[in-house]
Amino acid sequence: MARRVYLVEEECIGCGTCAELCPTVFSLNEDEGKAEVIKPLGGPEELIQEAIDSCPVECIHWAED
Numbered sequence: 001m002a003r004r005v006y007l008v009e010e011e012c013i014g015c016g017t018c019a020e021l022c023p024t025v026f027s028l029n030e031d032e033g034k035a036e037v038i039k040p041l042g043g044p045e046e047l048i049q050e051a052i053d054s055c056p057v058e059c060i061h062w063a064e065d
Contacts, residue, residue, distance in 0.1 A: 002042075002054055002064075002065045003045070003062050003063070003064060003065070004041050004043060004063050004065055005017065005025060005037055005043075005048050005052075005060060005061070005062060005063075006037060006040060006060070006063055007026070007035055007037050007060050007061075008031040008059040008060075008061070009032070009034050009035075009057055009059075011028065011057050011058075011059035012034040012035050012057065012059050013056065013057055014028065014032075014033040014035065015035075015055075015056060016028045016035065016036045017051065017054050017055065017056070018035050018051035018054070018055060018060060019035055020049045021047055021050050021051045021054060022044070022047040022050070024039060024043045024044075025037060025038065025039045025040075025042065025043035025047070025048055025051075026038065027052060027062055036051050043044055044057070048060075049052065
């Protein structure tokens with residue numbers, strides 16, 4: 001079973017922490033002022049988990065496929 005990461009954009013405050021910690025998976029959409037997942041199935045899991053743990057509004061999650 002593969003794990004993928006997703007972000008609830010409506011809850012995102014656009015702090016950019018996830019994009020700083022793991023830029024291969026997250027990006028800050030300047031137009032929207034919110035983060036987005038650009039590579040949900042890829043990237044170092046330890047950095048993704050760090051981004052999840054560091055999110056101040058807890059809007060980043062793992063999903064099992």
